[in-house]
Amino acid sequence: MLIQLLRTSISSALPISTAALGASFTHMLGKLNIAVEGTMLWACFVSVYVADRLNSWLLGLLAALISSCILSLSVWSLHRYFRANIFVVGLGMNVLISGLVVLLSSTLLGSRGTIFFEKIPQLPVLRLSSSRSDGIDVLLSDYNVLELIAILAVLFSWIVVKTPFGLRMKAVGKNESVAKQLGVNVDTIAASSFILCGLYCGMAGSLLALPLGLFVSGMTNNRGWLALVAAVLGGDSPLGVFGVSLILGFAVALSHRLQLQTNVPSEIAFAVPMILTLLVALTYNVLTKARKRG
Amino acid sequence: MRSLRILSSIVTVAVAFGASVAILCLVSPEPRETLWWFFVGPFSNVYFFGNMLASSVPLIFTGLAACVAFSAGAFNLGLEGQYYFSAIVGTIAALNFSNATVSRFVALVVSASAGALLSFVPALLKVKFSFNELIGTYMVGQIFVYVGDYLLNGPFRDPSAAFSATRYLNENVRLTRILPPSSLHVGYLIGIMLCFLFYFLYRYSTLGYEFRTVRGNPRFAKIHGINVDKILLIAMSLSGALAALGGMIDVLGVHGRAVKGFSHGSGFIGIAASLLANNDPSLIFLSALFLAYLDSGAEIASLMVQTPPEIARFVQGIVLCMVTAQFFLERRELDADSTA
Numbered sequence: 001m002l003i004q005l006l007r008t009s010i011s012s013a014l015p016i017s018t019a020a021l022g023a024s025f026t027h028m029l030g031k032l033n034i035a036v037e038g039t040m041l042w043a044c045f046v047s048v049y050v051a052d053r054l055n056s057w058l059l060g061l062l063a064a065l066i067s068s069c070i071l072s073l074s075v076w077s078l079h080r081y082f083r084a085n086i087f088v089v090g091l092g093m094n095v096l097i098s099g100l101v102v103l104l105s106s107t108l109l110g111s112r113g114t115i116f117f118e119k120i121p122q123l124p125v126l127r128l129s130s131s132r133s134d135g136i137d138v139l140l141s142d143y144n145v146l147e148l149i150a151i152l153a154v155l156f157s158w159i160v161v162k163t164p165f166g167l168r169m170k171a172v173g174k175n176e177s178v179a180k181q182l183g184v185n186v187d188t189i190a191a192s193s194f195i196l197c198g199l200y201c202g203m204a205g206s207l208l209a210l211p212l213g214l215f216v217s218g219m220t221n222n223r224g225w226l227a228l229v230a231a232v233l234g235g236d237s238p239l240g241v242f243g244v245s246l247i248l249g250f251a252v253a254l255s256h257r258l259q260l261q262t263n264v265p266s267e268i269a270f271a272v273p274m275i276l277t278l279l280v281a282l283t284y285n286v287l288t289k290a291r292k293r294g
Numbered sequence: 295m296r297s298l299r300i301l302s303s304i305v306t307v308a309v310a311f312g313a314s315v316a317i318l319c320l321v322s323p324e325p326r327e328t329l330w331w332f333f334v335g336p337f338s339n340v341y342f343f344g345n346m347l348a349s350s351v352p353l354i355f356t357g358l359a360a361c362v363a364f365s366a367g368a369f370n371l372g373l374e375g376q377y378y379f380s381a382i383v384g385t386i387a388a389l390n391f392s393n394a395t396v397s398r399f400v401a402l403v404v405s406a407s408a409g410a411l412l413s414f415v416p417a418l419l420k421v422k423f424s425f426n427e428l429i430g431t432y433m434v435g436q437i438f439v440y441v442g443d444y445l446l447n448g449p450f451r452d453p454s455a456a457f458s459a460t461r462y463l464n465e466n467v468r469l470t471r472i473l474p475p476s477s478l479h480v481g482y483l484i485g486i487m488l489c490f491l492f493y494f495l496y497r498y499s500t501l502g503y504e505f506r507t508v509r510g511n512p513r514f515a516k517i518h519g520i521n522v523d524k525i526l527l528i529a530m531s532l533s534g535a536l537a538a539l540g541g542m543i544d545v546l547g548v549h550g551r552a553v554k555g556f557s558h559g560s561g562f563i564g565i566a567a568s569l570l571a572n573n574d575p576s577l578i579f580l581s582a583l584f585l586a587y588l589d590s591g592a593e594i595a596s597l598m599v600q601t602p603p604e605i606a607r608f609v610q611g612i613v614l615c616m617v618t619a620q621f622f623l624e625r626r627e628l629d630a631d632s633t634a
Contacts, residue, residue: 078615078616078619082619082620082621083618083619083620084615084616084617084618084619084620085569085618088566088569088614088615088617088618089614089615089618089619091562091565091566091614092566092610092611092612092613092614092615092616092617093611093615094611095559095562095563095566095607095610095611095614096607096608096610096611096612096614096615097611098604098607098611099604099605099606099607099608099609099610099611100317100604100607100608100611102602102604102607103317103321103602103604103605103608106321106602106604107320107321107602112602222436225432225436228429229429229433232426232428232429265444265447265448267440267441267443267444267447267448268440268441268444270440270443271436271437271440271441274433274436274437274440275437277433278430278433278434278437281425281429281433282419282423282425285419285423285424285425286423289423289424
């Protein structure tokens, strides 16, 4: 029972953690990309739509990655070349995409509600065929290929931060002008970190939509915002970000379970991830504050 | 420089309109008809015009709320929850009184205090534990959106309604209509008055001066003997109370009861309204009107020709993306800024 819950927690945590890692790259740079929620939603739509039309989940994933990169880069370009406020652009991008996605789904697919795509090929799933059926087996088995890629992406981000590129990113975040005087090409670093953010958000969106093979305009359901919270709390450490995301994934899984198996009102169950996150964030904050004092 | 600024806003508006024309032509079966209703529709008769003004009222209040927080250098991302939840609580409280004046008074006071409380708590967390106020206000706001949904769907649902909503408030509790048959009500005038009141407060009062100093340079303000924490708490509570009043006035003026999802994202669009007005309280009713114009245009177009009303969100999004951008920036200025 508990193992099952843990297993679903990991699956719920993966989209959040990939998006959070994407956001944390821009957070390290000192320019948090608020558009994560919108970019994820966009990737959800593009991935299932393209996968359905071209009959290949891989092409769907690629299309989602590329188009999310473009979105992310345009947020950065508006900020860098036209001096727009990055926070406002991000907010605008979220609003724009929430409208655009419904527009597209109602004109291209003729429905504003839940759309099922039957033609999407099944994703390959990893099965461990050991004879034991104990906890570890349940915990390690049945990941689909996208989830495996997402796990690799988590490891990749951990490596990225250790490379000279990652260090430069942090340096730019700490003090842009000093970094510039030390010969760091600030624009290249910033653009690359926004490209990374786009890639990770695209991955997160595909991870939500492709395994289900359906699209609803509310399917990200605040996961992007939870990811931002994880990015802020995790700070500069990808493992920290991933750790916070795991807690959030647990909260999401718990909320689903509460809805299905208890008679807690569903509205309250929806709020559970938010409440848990707030409590975790608060405890963390109070504890670190106390440590600094004492 | 000034002419460049003006040119820049012209580009913003031109791009927004260009993009909306393009998307309207793409998605609509009869582009010319749709364009006509989208752009001219809100002015075509008294009913549509009044409704457009009425739909700007929530944005005036949430815009002012965002502006008050901004003007003390703080962010309030929880406007949506404050707007929605407080209006529901206010309505529920007002349903218990039969006297119109008392009921109206109770509604406004209860909702304003609920809204103030919802933003006061995250502000207090920031002051006491330096808890990031973006996260704090957003999370608390979202949680209470769900709690509001629960109240409407569970204990306070009107059993005879087809959807989640409270019972209707008395006809005489509602605000006076000023442009029948449209739903424009006196709340609009109150909103505009508040805009100017806040403009003068911000410009000429001591509190306004303290707000401006804290926003400009908190450390300087502290040395000057201004209680920075207190200013933050006041600004946030005021911001929450204003958002809540916006919700309550929308209920009293237009809906007559709290309906599930009646806020339609007014909290977030309010932030846009404030930024569009460059955080100047005296201009907020104009930026709110502009955003409401886009919204009503889309609604009328979807009513008259079959187009999805989400076009409004798309156009509002484009406006938001471009609103703080500065086109025709001088090369010199761009380079100077990136090294600074």
